[in-house]
Amino acid sequence: MSQSIAVIKGDGIGPEIMEATLRVLDALDCGLTYQHIDAGLGALEKHGTLIPQESLDAIEKYGIALKGPLTTPIGKGFSSINVQLRRHFDLYANVRPAISFPGTRSRYDGIDMITVRENTEGAYLSDGQEMIDDGETGISVIKVTRKGSERIVRYAFELAKNNGRKKVTAVHKANIIKTSSGLFLDVAREIAKEYPEIEFQEMIVDNACMQLVMNPHQFDVMVTTNLFGDILSDLCAGLVGGLGLAPGANIGEKAAIFEAVHGSAPDIEGKNIANPCALLLAAAQMLDHLGMNEKGDAIRQGIRTVLETRRDMVTPDMGGTGSTDSFAQALVEYVQSH
Ligand code: NAI
Numbered sequence: 001m002s003q004s005i006a007v008i009k010g011d012g013i014g015p016e017i018m019e020a021t022l023r024v025l026d027a028l029d030c031g032l033t034y035q036h037i038d039a040g041l042g043a044l045e046k047h048g049t050l051i052p053q054e055s056l057d058a059i060e061k062y063g064i065a066l067k068g069p070l071t072t073p074i075g076k077g078f079s080s081i082n083v084q085l086r087r088h089f090d091l092y093a094n095v096r097p098a099i100s101f102p103g104t105r106s107r108y109d110g111i112d113m114i115t116v117r118e119n120t121e122g123a124y125l126s127d128g129q130e131m132i133d134d135g136e137t138g139i140s141v142i143k144v145t146r147k148g149s150e151r152i153v154r155y156a157f158e159l160a161k162n163n164g165r166k167k168v169t170a171v172h173k174a175n176i177i178k179t180s181s182g183l184f185l186d187v188a189r190e191i192a193k194e195y196p197e198i199e200f201q202e203m204i205v206d207n208a209c210m211q212l213v214m215n216p217h218q219f220d221v222m223v224t225t226n227l228f229g230d231i232l233s234d235l236c237a238g239l240v241g242g243l244g245l246a247p248g249a250n251i252g253e254k255a256a257i258f259e260a261v262h263g264s265a266p267d268i269e270g271k272n273i274a275n276p277c278a279l280l281l282a283a284a285q286m287l288d289h290l291g292m293n294e295k296g297d298a299i300r301q302g303i304r305t306v307l308e309t310r311r312d313m314v315t316p317d318m319g320g321t322g323s324t325d326s327f328a329q330a331l332v333e334y335v336q337s338h
């Protein structure tokens, strides 16, 4: 089997962590062919735009992209590439796993959960949808649709089903925001009936925040609307030790883009100390998405083993004495010996 994927190396530390990640994917023998495409600062210099049409065409053609972090230039006229990609491909599901690894700043052992956030509506609408904005009063709109809720809740249940997960928790505020959050909850209850084999739980968002901090092991897959998902997914990243280990995917019908949650870290660019774990975990998520769950698991188990047993190969941000290259090397050795 050979699957082509679009690869965006990214800016700043992007090329370093991408090289590390592709080395590990190669060692796993995933049968992937990499189509390198331009985006970000490099593309701006070459094509005069942050994301040229030919890059969008390539993502559309291959359907899968692995993306390093991109620097959004400061100043007017540059809208974030992430937002552009999300709109262009209608990437409605933002999927963020949170796994606790040994030897990190994770607050708990044994956390393994996924937040599925609706990514196209909710409280995050494009400009011009404010109801009142006169300097004295600001009223914004929250938009929840049946179609938008159905597809995100169904996505969460399918993800649970295909990955052997047991429970989906719908997080809402339907007791107060009755119209929009109420519709989301109604739809979640309906869709849940289609999946009797998966436990369904409802939780009000403020309680969910407390429960996540007090007793995170009760969660498996969490599905929620845009604003709540934005906040909860960062809370989950904090629970397992911060953004250095946080991968994410933006998924639509036509394309899926896998990336690290952190940025291009220009302060450590070119020093061979960037932690490649988040992008590696995004690659693992991509392999799961492509049906290669065992290879995805190999990356996650490899990271666990390297963090536990090869501190000399681990990057300094995780308390090790190694480098980006040595971490990749340790992971390649793990993969080759298993
Ligand atoms: P950042 O995430 O790049 O860096 C914040 C801090 O975390 C820095 O001290 C950095 O050295 C450290 N850090 C981040 N990733 C690391 C890694 N893998 N290993 C070790 N340390 C790491 O956030 P910042 O500084 O706010 O943004 C820098 C640039 O990245 C900006 O241009 C921003 O627009 C862009 N950005 C891009 C994102 C994307 O493409 N998905 C997401 C967030 C920011």
Ligand code: MG
Pocket: 230, 231, 234
């Ligand atoms: Mg956010």
